Amino acid sequence: RRQDIAPGAALLRGFARDNEHDVLAAIDAVVARASFRHMMTPGGHTMSVAMTSCGTAGWVTDRRGYRYSPTDPDSAAPWPEMPAVLRDLAQRAATEAGFAGFDPDACLINRYVPGARMALHQDKDEADFSAPIVSLSLGLPATFQFGGMNRSDKPINYQLRHGDVLVWGGPSRLVYHGVLTLKDGEHPLLGRQRINLTFRKAL
Template sequence: MLPDLFSDLPPPDGDLATAPLTAIDEGAVLIRGGITRHAEHLLSDIRSLTAQAPLRRLYTPGGGLMSASLSCCGTVGWVSDQRGYRYQRTDPLSGRPWPALPASWSQLAAQAAGRAGYAGFVPNSTLINRYGRRAEMGLHQDRNEGDFSAPIVSFSLGLACLFLWGGSTRSQRPRRIPLTHGDVVVWGGPSRLFFHGIAPLPDGTHPLTGPCRYNLTFRHVRP
């Protein structure tokens, strides 16, 4: 069972405007349960979007296979292969543009960013990650966006996980922050380039997602 570091907070009500907000670091906050009431709609959209641009496991530039599966929507999507990490306008599997970012997603992400103190956030790319059993994400920085003035907004759906929150250098020991279904994390400003990742996903089953976790991360990518 994952430890609950936020057991002193009131129960989440699923409303971004009133859900409990906790500071993680300077410029970074957790909005506990902020999108719970939107979860079924978001998951329905994920099924539709990934029917157009299927989830896939990407290779790192060094040849390693990522354990989480990924797809994207928006004007650009994130890809990784032997040529490196980058954003591009077309899905390499199909050669077609990525599916459009749903307006309701953009509105939720903007509301979450505003609640965290980042007014005027307009995402133009969303990464859709699916974590199955033991899938993880190593410590990394989000550096490919080209615009570090905008925050990253992250939605968690399904199984609980441990979010690894580091610092400005890879050598800093990360904190392990439990994230549960409906949680939102927003980071920017002083912590925009902090290292972060996901610990291996424990076994379990969620009523809406089965044995996996979905993560939506909203970004503003400079063309």
Template structure:
């Protein structure tokens, strides 16, 4: 069962899914433990929490941030903030290793010079999902989005520029990096409900790190 959930990364080549969208399978595996240690250190300073949508609904996914800016949601809308609304303090600094890796991963997908100043940390447990949406709260759409998947496998929904465009389903497993930018920067995307399981490092959850230039 473990082999079915987590196939060997070297059996899956780099995939150019469409112009501007690249899947880099298993690219983070060599540093998975150090990355997870960095994430845990951030979460000790800014705990995961379920934010509210502008309409007052509670999101199923738990979130936190690190970097100069953090993505937040609430009655005031979706936005970036330099401070954690729960504590009033600045978000934890982005660990240098994570910032360096995000830049390297972006370059591997053809986006050189990516300098992330915001990392959104999402935590999914079985049953959690993320509905189709665009990442459009950033100021500079010339910069890509870089997402690292850790823990349980996910089914990533990738649509087009219009909400009703057809979606393709992309399996993402522990250590995979997905980069999208250029003509795909504003593609709708989301995560299907997470299936139950257990990962040897993270247990019964999936953590995604989404690096952005806010």
């Protein structure tokens, strides 16, 4: 059930399915303390994806730029702790993909409703690119684009479904990637939404 999609990038189909109820309860507990919000890009656009975070650092954007913050700008409180069930899942997935010893300090939680999308970008706000990023997809399926080292490289599209985990590091760590506009649908556990978690070593 490990599909290598590029050097350093592995897709673990259905990896989180046996754990889905505990995983969803952990996400609910985080969201109860740090709500999903639509943040503003430095260019002044409001993102269609709603976000929150847990861990010692959370990714934020506003007119001042993109960065990791130890506190939630909405509450000024520290982000909720990363639930053990989520950290363990990310560490097990990283190990299965060849990145034993992954120790994430940030988990960005993205919520897509139908119509939301994420344009091609690189994840480069982290201090250390030697650690991989682990991504967990839940709820409605989405098409993600796996590109190359240049924005103009033609991306390959993959469908990500409920429970799929993607690990990318090494030579793939800085590839351009994105998520196409989410199509409408109804997921038995999550309804009309997709939730994606990305576990990172940010600091």
